[in-house]
Amino acid sequence: MKGKSKPPWITWRRLSQVLFLLLFFILFIKTDYNGTDEIPYAVNILFRIDPLVAAAAMLAAKAVIAILLPALIVVALTLLLGRAFCGWLCPMGALIDFCRRWIRPRANQPRPGLRRIKYVLLALVLTGAFFGLPVVGYFDPFSILVRGFATSVYPAANGAVTEFFTVTYKSAPAWVNAVTEPLYALLKATILPFKQKLFTLSLLSLAMLLAVFALEKLERRFFCRNLCPLGALLALNSWFSLMRGRAADTRCGDCRLCERICRMNAIDGEKRISPEACILCMECVDRCPQEKIAFGFDRPAPKPAFAGMPRRTFVAALVSGAVLPAFLKTRTIAAVPPPELVRPPGALPEPEFLGRCVRCAECMQVCIGNALHPAFLEAGMEGVFTPRLMARVGYCEYNCTLCGQVCTTGAIRPLPLAEKQKTVIGLAIIDKNTCLPFAKGVPCIVCEEHCPTPDKAIKFRMATVLNERGESVRVKQPYVIDRLCIGCGICETRCPVAGRSAIVVTSAGESRHPEIGGGY
Ligand code: SF4
Ligand code: SF4
Numbered sequence: 001m002k003g004k005s006k007p008p009w010i011t012w013r014r015l016s017q018v019l020f021l022l023l024f025f026i027l028f029i030k031t032d033y034n035g036t037d038e039i040p041y042a043v044n045i046l047f048r049i050d051p052l053v054a055a056a057a058m059l060a061a062k063a064v065i066a067i068l069l070p071a072l073i074v075v076a077l078t079l080l081l082g083r084a085f086c087g088w089l090c091p092m093g094a095l096i097d098f099c100r101r102w103i104r105p106r107a108n109q110p111r112p113g114l115r116r117i118k119y120v121l122l123a124l125v126l127t128g129a130f131f132g133l134p135v136v137g138y139f140d141p142f143s144i145l146v147r148g149f150a151t152s153v154y155p156a157a158n159g160a161v162t163e164f165f166t167v168t169y170k171s172a173p174a175w176v177n178a179v180t181e182p183l184y185a186l187l188k189a190t191i192l193p194f195k196q197k198l199f200t201l202s203l204l205s206l207a208m209l210l211a212v213f214a215l216e217k218l219e220r221r222f223f224c225r226n227l228c229p230l231g232a233l234l235a236l237n238s239w240f241s242l243m244r245g246r247a248a249d250t251r252c253g254d255c256r257l258c259e260r261i262c263r264m265n266a267i268d269g270e271k272r273i274s275p276e277a278c279i280l281c282m283e284c285v286d287r288c289p290q291e292k293i294a295f296g297f298d299r300p301a302p303k304p305a306f307a308g309m310p311r312r313t314f315v316a317a318l319v320s321g322a323v324l325p326a327f328l329k330t331r332t333i334a335a336v337p338p339p340e341l342v343r344p345p346g347a348l349p350e351p352e353f354l355g356r357c358v359r360c361a362e363c364m365q366v367c368i369g370n371a372l373h374p375a376f377l378e379a380g381m382e383g384v385f386t387p388r389l390m391a392r393v394g395y396c397e398y399n400c401t402l403c404g405q406v407c408t409t410g411a412i413r414p415l416p417l418a419e420k421q422k423t424v425i426g427l428a429i430i431d432k433n434t435c436l437p438f439a440k441g442v443p444c445i446v447c448e449e450h451c452p453t454p455d456k457a458i459k460f461r462m463a464t465v466l467n468e469r470g471e472s473v474r475v476k477q478p479y480v481i482d483r484l485c486i487g488c489g490i491c492e493t494r495c496p497v498a499g500r501s502a503i504v505v506t507s508a509g510e511s512r513h514p515e516i517g518g519g520y
Contacts, residue, residue: 009282013087017094024091028149031406033194033368037417039405044362046091046142047408049074052122052230053143053358056129056136057409060355065410075237082241083234086224087279092141093224096216097263103216111218115225115277118232120317125229127321129355132328134382137359139229141212147385148209150365151199151374158193197370198393201385205361205374220263225277235276245278245285245295247271252292258284333380339506341378342389342487345396345423346404346413349512350379356411359385363403363412369394371489372403387412389425391489391505396425398452398488424511426487428457428480428503435502437475441467447478447491447503457484458491482509 024046031043047053047068054071058064074085086093125136137143165184168176199205215222224231247258252271259267262284266277273284273293284293328334337350344363347353364372364387371394372387379386387403389396398421404414415423428447436442448458460476467473480503487505495501 044408059129078237082238122229122232123317132325147361150361152202152206245273391492395490427508441465
């Protein structure tokens with residue numbers, strides 16, 4: 001029998017999940033360019049309250065990063081209430097819960113051995129961050145979520161919606177267009193992105209996101225129970241939390257409903273509720289027919305969270321995080337960064353940049369020109385998903401500083417516009433084998449026309465060459481003034497030569513390296 005006096009915890013929890021999910025989507029949409037060069041909202045707040053990101057970034061930087069200190073609020077909340085963050089606030093957890101009706105687990109059998117994986121990942125993430133193996137962006141739930149949406153789901157949704165309205169515009173009768181056109185205008189003004197973007201590795205980002213949901217087939221909240229290193233960090237804190245649940249009477253009968261319905265398998269046969277696993281979803285309180293389960297403030301539990309984990313496994317993770325970075329330094333890439341790896345303006349020197357970047361893709365989403373893309377192996381295995389300029393696809397807009405404004409961890413410094421316009425991210429190099437005035441004697445001044453630097457980094461020399469018909473012609477041949485070029489890439493984007501551009505931006509001369517002039 002259900003007591004009428006029970007507080008409506010489930011309703012409150014669902015409401016909280018809906019509100020935080022809405023907040024997540026609103027901030028996500030507000031990260032897109034909206035016509036102004038300032039972002040007035042803390043669109044990256046989700047990452048700033050993420051204790052895992054804060055811990056990893058600070059261990060990598062070996063310094064306190066002020067913008068990540070709000071993460072202490074979540075730590076304090078966990079010390080007070082346990083893993084309530086996972087049950088009430090986390091947008092990944094909320095999405096998993098809301099998708100449950102479509103992904104029914106085959107069974108909700110506990111697999112206690114798998115729970116240890118998240119502690120192993122946590123150990124790897126934190127020791128790796130300290131010693132120079134930055135992997136937090138591959139496992140942090142918000143990185144997986146935002147990256148998947150920014151580089152895959154959102155562009156795909158925009159493509160589908162735009163396609164639909166294009167078809168109705170071209171083929172539907174006027175009365176249909178009288179409805180669809182204003183609707184399309186409304187969507188464009190509110191939730192659709194400023195422009196259709198395309199990204200490298202979009203399917204990989206999508207696959208990682210979908211995997212989190214596909215794992216629900218094995219057991220409920222599989223990712224949260226077994227894999228999430230943020231969940232592991234909160235679970236460690238939750239052993240010291242004051243709020244905890246318990247059954248008032250373990251001789252309550254044999255229904256074992258609470259054990260079966262618990263999405264985290266937090267309740268054992270003795271009706272003990274593990275603070276490490278419990279996310280305070282309140283399902284057991286709500287559904288217990290005898291109203292035996294209650295939550296209240298109590299003394300912390302005496303047992304550490306990873307007590308059941310073989311010490312060897314835990315030590316192996318710690319050692320891996322400490323030893324593997326030494327091998328990263330044995331590669332040629334460590335001495336000679338690949339020339340095609342052009343970082344955004346304001347990016348910290350490479351090792352610090354890799355350590356701080358959490359691969360959230362916010363900079364890629366906000367980039368007006370669709371210039372920033374997730375790197376694959378250009379920056380090594382530890383640099384997958386970090387932002388790089390792909391100037392053939394898009395260029396770094398001269399008057400834009402948005403990527404530094406949204407960067408979650410300060411991996412890209414926010415630059416005042418005047419400083420950004422002088423920041424060298426690379427150098428353009430002309431390929432005389434394909435450049436039209438050199439290779440074919442065809443007049444072309446596109447790169448010079450688009451160069452945004454006040455004194456034009458591209459100049460011309462007059463030359464006499466043979467054209468394709470063997471005639472002698474006088475043409476202007478471009479050349480680059482190294483000290484004026486900032487590597488924005490617009491010349492590469494606009495070059496009319498088909499396929500590979502005849503002018504290519506490389507990372508040569510980037511000002512973030514003090515040893516080659518400039519530096520921060
Ligand atoms: S375990 Fe991780 S993904 Fe799941 S709710 Fe907690 S923080 Fe979010
Ligand atoms: S550099 Fe880009 S991907 Fe990396 S943390 Fe900053 S905003 Fe996120």
